[in-house]
Amino acid sequence: MTKSKFFAVGGVTAALALGTAAPAHAEVTAETAFILNSLSFLMHGFLVMFMAAGFCLLEAGLVRTKNTSMQLLKNIAIYSVAGIMFWALGYNLMYMDVNGWIGSFMPWSAADPAITEAGFDAAAEQGYAAGSDWFFQMVFVAATASIVSGTVAERIKLWPFMLFTVVLTAIIYPIQGSWTWGGGWLTEMGFSDFAGSSIVHSVGGWAALAGAIVLGARKGKYGPDGRVNPIPGSNLPLATAGTFILWLGWFGFNGGSQLAMGSAADIRDIATIYINTNLAAAGGAVTVMVLTQLIYKKVDLTMVLNGALGGLVSITAAPLTPEPSLAIIIGAVGGVLVVFAVPFFDKLKIDDVVGALPVHLVCGIWGTLAVPLSNSDASFVNQIVGIAAIGAFTFTASLVVWLILKVTVGIRVSDEEEALGLDKTELGLEAYPEFGAGSTGR
Amino acid sequence: MTKSKFFAVGGVTAALALGTAAPAHAEVTAETAFILNSLSFLMHGFLVMFMAAGFCLLEAGLVRTKNTSMQLLKNIAIYSVAGIMFWALGYNLMYMDVNGWIGSFMPWSAADPAITEAGFDAAAEQGYAAGSDWFFQMVFVAATASIVSGTVAERIKLWPFMLFTVVLTAIIYPIQGSWTWGGGWLTEMGFSDFAGSSIVHSVGGWAALAGAIVLGARKGKYGPDGRVNPIPGSNLPLATAGTFILWLGWFGFNGGSQLAMGSAADIRDIATIYINTNLAAAGGAVTVMVLTQLIYKKVDLTMVLNGALGGLVSITAAPLTPEPSLAIIIGAVGGVLVVFAVPFFDKLKIDDVVGALPVHLVCGIWGTLAVPLSNSDASFVNQIVGIAAIGAFTFTASLVVWLILKVTVGIRVSDEEEALGLDKTELGLEAYPEFGAGSTGR
Amino acid sequence: MTKSKFFAVGGVTAALALGTAAPAHAEVTAETAFILNSLSFLMHGFLVMFMAAGFCLLEAGLVRTKNTSMQLLKNIAIYSVAGIMFWALGYNLMYMDVNGWIGSFMPWSAADPAITEAGFDAAAEQGYAAGSDWFFQMVFVAATASIVSGTVAERIKLWPFMLFTVVLTAIIYPIQGSWTWGGGWLTEMGFSDFAGSSIVHSVGGWAALAGAIVLGARKGKYGPDGRVNPIPGSNLPLATAGTFILWLGWFGFNGGSQLAMGSAADIRDIATIYINTNLAAAGGAVTVMVLTQLIYKKVDLTMVLNGALGGLVSITAAPLTPEPSLAIIIGAVGGVLVVFAVPFFDKLKIDDVVGALPVHLVCGIWGTLAVPLSNSDASFVNQIVGIAAIGAFTFTASLVVWLILKVTVGIRVSDEEEALGLDKTELGLEAYPEFGAGSTGR
Amino acid sequence: MKLIMAIIKPFKLDEVQAALSPLGIQGLTVSEVKGFGRQKGQTEIYRGAEYQVSFLPKIKVEVAVKAEIADQVVEVICAAAKTDKIGDGKVFVMDIQKAVRIRTGETDGDAL
Amino acid sequence: MKLIMAIIKPFKLDEVQAALSPLGIQGLTVSEVKGFGRQKGQTEIYRGAEYQVSFLPKIKVEVAVKAEIADQVVEVICAAAKTDKIGDGKVFVMDIQKAVRIRTGETDGDAL
Amino acid sequence: MKLIMAIIKPFKLDEVQAALSPLGIQGLTVSEVKGFGRQKGQTEIYRGAEYQVSFLPKIKVEVAVKAEIADQVVEVICAAAKTDKIGDGKVFVMDIQKAVRIRTGETDGDAL
Ligand SMILES: Nc1ncnc2c1ncn2[C@@H]1O[C@H](COP(=O)(O)OP(=O)(O)O)[C@@H](O)[C@H]1O
């Protein structure tokens, strides 16, 4: 069965059904299942929330010292804005009365028919607290927005970027999300994306790609002769800490996407998801280590970090169905893609500061394509249609927003501001004021 | 109903009551509820425990390089001492046979009447494992103590500070805590503070305020002409990481304060608490971004971090009852308060290194005052009485302890030691010995 | 009863037994217990997974700047490789058809007899999802491997180190693990090691000791006259953050080792474990603070961090049975051992960069020895036999592997590479390229 | 021989170095410094309090050259480092009595 | 013209700079250095092993001035940087042949 | 008096300092610099793109000595700093007109 977020409260239904047939005391009561399902959303949700910190540190570590404070600020701002916008508009646009292409325009309001004055009503339609689901969905949209900030770092103005974030989290992400997880046309068609390789990750990637194109590369990144001038990240311990936090958060991201924990089958599935998620990340990281050693004669730590994340993105569309060995392979292919996509985007002079395009866009597509390998309910054709539809919509919508911002308020700082660094010019605040300030020649 | 920690195992009782009335298999069994309630304490407890790391990094990032090791040491020491003292004295002083004003003097000892030789006894009085509750309460007192260390940083001697921490965690915090959460006179009066805007945060703030006054400002912070000389924090990535960790931990702080997870109503409430907690933090952060842009023409990252925390503290007294929109507003007001309170304390020449007074004291008071906005069981008069009583007691007791320490062992390092930095003079250990050592002119 | 990982699903059995005898609705149904047991593995498992980040930051903070990237890389590589090897070989070698001395050679494959086509079968033999157990066991082996990397830092070649990690996680760790947790001869004999003071920590320590001996000390660490030249860690905030993360993860490490959460007694035990774990760490940290102040007149932050970890390792063999006061004492003795073992290994010219030997080996032995203090089922003789057997096997096997690696591919970089730092010579990547690069004289 | 010491804006380093190559200059030494001068730093605000950033990051370039090309080197550096905005920096010229290349022991002109 | 190079204790920088203003000195350049001298660093203990900190953080101030005020400048610096404790540092005076202000091309006295 | 300025490889600092003690030199000042010279940095690869590291970390040692021992000091430094590999660095010798010890006001020879 395709595990869509819309339908997948199967665990609860199963438990309820069991309630009448199974031997006494073997089953889970409806209220217990309700609690456990909601707990899954909350516990996995706080893990995903922590990914905001992971993105923040990863990106802060991969920019130059002179743009670090700005990157920190943008990440905490994204997470804040995403939460508010998803309440004000996003959630209902994605999940409320979806007509196939779009939901409703109104703020979210909690309602829990299952809990009445008289107590818990097992016959009410939902198997979990509505708020727990909202919380879980909200942290997902924040992840999408975080992806963008890494790509466009070191040259974008703060406020126009925040405006883009508002539109992305309130409108673009929810609309395409409604097509699948809102039960819209892609779900009807049979498109399958368990935890969001496409719906979250490649959407972030497409929005970032549009931004990178409209914005242009950082000054000096590409020489006039087409030469690529590397601009090393300033703090690799931060970047590594961020990657570990993302890895941790991914257990919530994929595990929580089971959307239920109220039956033995559900918790078994969540366990399988944890295992596959972990093995895919491991496969990605190890593959990049070996490949960069072979190709470049030296292991590239920043690529290994990207590789682990690439493995994670790759398994996200189907973390439940693969065997462990297939999970490793799916992650490993993600790692290979990262190794080749990083220089590929450079060749196109698309300047992606932290490698978000290889990781989230390329591996997101790969992961979505790979679903039929382990899931016979999915077909390659349907997957391709889904990938293309989501990509076309997100890229176009993002492009339009970026272009409007460009011609109205402007999105890029001046060359001098870029040279001095955004921390000084936009924030007036250095990340490490006591050292590193006048770093040699940068 | 006022959610006090003392009374709020309502969920369990409700579930038990339901047990006889509701349709078969719809309810939660007493033992399952016992497990889930205890799990809530443990899971939310480990999140709150992690806040110790959050405080540590936040403070280490906001002091100067030369005092960083000391700040790290103090934070790990605080968490350690708080745990030991709360076992040796604090817990029973706060919760055991409270006579209205104070509990008993004796170490805590676990006892679980619910679990007998014969198995689980559903009729026993508590709905959770006693140890799980102890753990959850212990991590709270550690948070209180962490607040103080940020304010008095960069000039206080290590050991006198540790002595103050002992008294605060073993005696001052528990005594005032017994008035409300121990079921004492404030609870009887009708004072309401769900998760501790006053009982934890403003208590930390009052103790810090007393310390800052007795200790005096850092040398050079205030010019002779009343000028304020900013002393920028040395490592903003650390400060930001700390803030994210605190934000994560707050789901435990507020969510766990529901004190039960063994019924559908409880988990629904916890979900609501998560949502409101998150929205208030977001409201605080976004408000500070906008306000600092408007007032100062530049966004101040360190204030935004304080703003998110201010929003969190503000919602802590009533994270369950507000609608999402009200939660955002409560957090936003917290953000406004931070923006104005930071320069206000500077005007009073009260030198608060990390902004703990605006965040924990001012927003703690605001949050407690705001309870009646969403909770009709609370009244402004009762809230003000509670705030005043807790404040008067904590401030006075802290002042006395600080003054005794000052006249006996002394609490402040010499001017030369302060100039050289506590890391060298008190610890003989630099935080970053290979760079940043002789930072220009500081 | 001795709590071995092999036997300890007592909680489930108890609940099932209760199912027939206890009053209706008081007990936990078999399926609910199955869910809660599995949830304990997963939740505690992700906490232990996060310890990989803790080890990474701790070690990255305690090496010199010029070796930081390498330390980061090794830690993410270890965690990745451990997961893959434990799937490919380790798990079944440790747990599958153990004949007393060793299990089976084959990759792990999940199988959950408890969940059949017809639904959940309460009579099936296991009380938890097989995958959840695998996940929990996997994160343990990663911890063992992380211990080694800290000791041999700053001079070992990348790939030979990775080969050692492969052997350690696929073969050495699982074989000795099968003796106790796999139900082999040590369990039969009556050896008791609840969460792995010996099986995880001292095993990591023995492997590290063998490595440090074969590898030799860093150049310049010991003067010709026997003088010890301290080489300060470059980033103490990282090291402290790592320690806090490890402390957090330890609640998973010890708490999850209860191996069940499906009964009131189990969750009560988990709560007790959390408390003792926390108090032992606190006892270790405070003891080291006081001792270093008394002996050296200055508190040594890096030793305090080691002290907290030493306390944690010490309580790990018996975190359930001690009273709180005994837990503090067990941790405090761990702290004392750390203070004296650090210079002791220096006297032997065994160069242990991060203090892994004092913490994991010495305190691991102490913790295992201390089990009979609180657990009358354990005897000192049995404990000593277990410690000796595990130590002899692990040390010998590791020594052989290190020696083979030394004479074949070589394990140590050249003196010049060591002087320049592994980051430049092995990775071509600096951790902080914009500052700290040419740090004075190092 | 002369030691030419130039204080320049950090982002001009690459241009200065590139401009010196054609003169046959094969070595130079660079350090990070902070400069105080007519160019005032921005007034910044930190946590609500204003302050003047008086020390600005600069790069110090030191290059030893034969006396005969010293003037030319100064000119080239000035041309490359110039932005026409305040704070462009200074060039100072000093005498060197002796220069040695450590590796070979070559001295003076040969050592440069 | 003279280049005055002073090695001082880091926390004395602000005072030295303030003391130079009245002399009409409008610019100077500062770097972080480590000094080895009669002042011995504390004996520190790290993980149970003693070690001597022999390099102490100092600040190097370089200021180019007209020859006629050089002595006065040296005096003022010494007065401002003095703590009477060992390790206060040194002032060295060297000749400058030429000075150029990059922005304007002004030379020598006008460039300072 | 002479100011001897040596650019050396970082890991040679301890040896250079040790070699100077026997000559009665009681003080010196050290800074971190980056050197550009004949010694080329490795070609590194970062995220798939090659780049040349042209600035290498070096240490600058500055020591003021009496004129009569200047040559000897230069020799000792060269001997201690030598690895015979490219990039060993340079030593430059300059005149100092005046030296003052801030603490005591002693001047010239006595100030060193
Ligand atoms: N008298 C001086 N001695 C040494 N360095 C100086 C002197 N005057 C200026 N500088 C250096 O030159 C830099 C630029 O000088 P400044 O007066 O700001 O602008 P401009 O270069 O346009 O004259 C200063 O930041 C300082 O580093």
Ligand SMILES: Nc1ncnc2c1ncn2[C@@H]1O[C@H](COP(=O)(O)OP(=O)(O)O)[C@@H](O)[C@H]1O
């Ligand atoms: N001969 C020297 N050449 C260069 N710098 C020196 C010399 N002697 C001392 N210094 C610098 O002056 C600083 C202070 O010298 P020191 O001998 O410690 O004390 P004092 O200044 O009281 O004589 C040293 O740390 C070093 O930076």
Ligand SMILES: Nc1ncnc2c1ncn2[C@@H]1O[C@H](COP(=O)(O)OP(=O)(O)O)[C@@H](O)[C@H]1O
């Ligand atoms: N003309 C010069 N002026 C100032 N510093 C120089 C000069 N030439 C070389 N250096 C310094 O000396 C260092 C070593 O020089 P390099 O040419 O690489 O090798 P070698 O010392 O073997 O000649 C350089 O990195 C640079 O710091």
